């Protein structure tokens with residue numbers, strides 16, 4: 001397969017630019033307030049992939065001059081203990097954003113934990129308040145993956161107004177906010193999930209396909225309409241997405257690679273939203 005770079009949506013390059021913008025925001029905040037924007041990361045248990053994600057996020061903080069505070073708790077942490085920890089971070093004026101790395105170990109009531117994060121520090125977009133605001137099209141620090149996808153679509157001048165989009169996956173951090181953001185941009189959206197009937201035929205009609213399923217190479221090339229824009233939010237073991245890239249590449253007009261598509265944008269949005277949260281909390285106007 002010969003790859004035409006013009007077809008690839010380069011999340012790596014766009015993420016670099018978003019991070020440069022975040023760095024400028026951090027410098028402005030420090031100059032105006034003397035405070036350093038700070039992200040608190042909370043990691044529960046010893047899942048290696050989660051630990052790697054947290055390390056990557058903290059490294060990006062460092063890259064843009066932001067401070068990060070790492071809270072690490074054992075796998076047997078109770079919901080009460082975790083909620084108390086989040087309350088502490090919520091009350092700390094030196095912490096501007098809170099990220100609870102998910103998944104958290106199963107016995108923990110993750111909804112109770114997420115709901116403890118105040119909306120102004122919810123830079124990962126996990127609370128019901130944030131999701132409600134996103135659905136209503138109100139300002140909010142939205143969930144980072146769909147926000148990153150919206151930035152990619154904008155960067156590549158994908159027309160959303162009147163387009164037909166199929167989103168596969170209805171999780172509260174990905175599929176649901178994604179569908180709402182697309183609807184707010186005037187797309188017509190079908191939100192699919194594991195009980196959806198005739199998924200391939202729905203996808204065949206789509207101008208924009210967003211795969212957020214969690215199954216490697218789930219979306220087949222034969223499902224993709226010629227000229228469709230294909231966004232693969234999936235990230236499975238071995239750097240494999242939720243779309244069969246080799247099959248979808250030919251019919252697609254634009255497609256995100258895995259890795260280097262949606263993934264880098266997710267982290268960039270987290271960092272950018274933390275800078276914005278710090279600006280709002282410290283009363284520093286940002287571009």
Ligand SMILES: NC(=O)c1ccc[n+]([C@@H]2O[C@H](COP(=O)([O-])OP(=O)(O)OC[C@H]3O[C@@H](n4cnc5c(N)ncnc54)[C@H](OP(=O)(O)O)[C@@H]3O)[C@@H](O)[C@H]2O)c1
Pocket residue numbers: 145168169170171172173174175192193194195196199211212213214215233234235236242262263266267
């Ligand atoms: N790039 C990033 O930074 C980033 C961030 C987060 C997630 N991800 C990736 O994105 C993907 C989705 O993540 P998530 O957290 O949203 O996963 P999730 O919570 O497991 O949700 C998966 C969704 O896919 C649906 N689904 C499962 N099997 C299906 C099938 N056979 N047909 C149609 N729909 C099906 C599920 O439907 P039901 O609701 O009916 O169960 C569910 O709504 C994963 O690959 C994950 O690794 C990437």
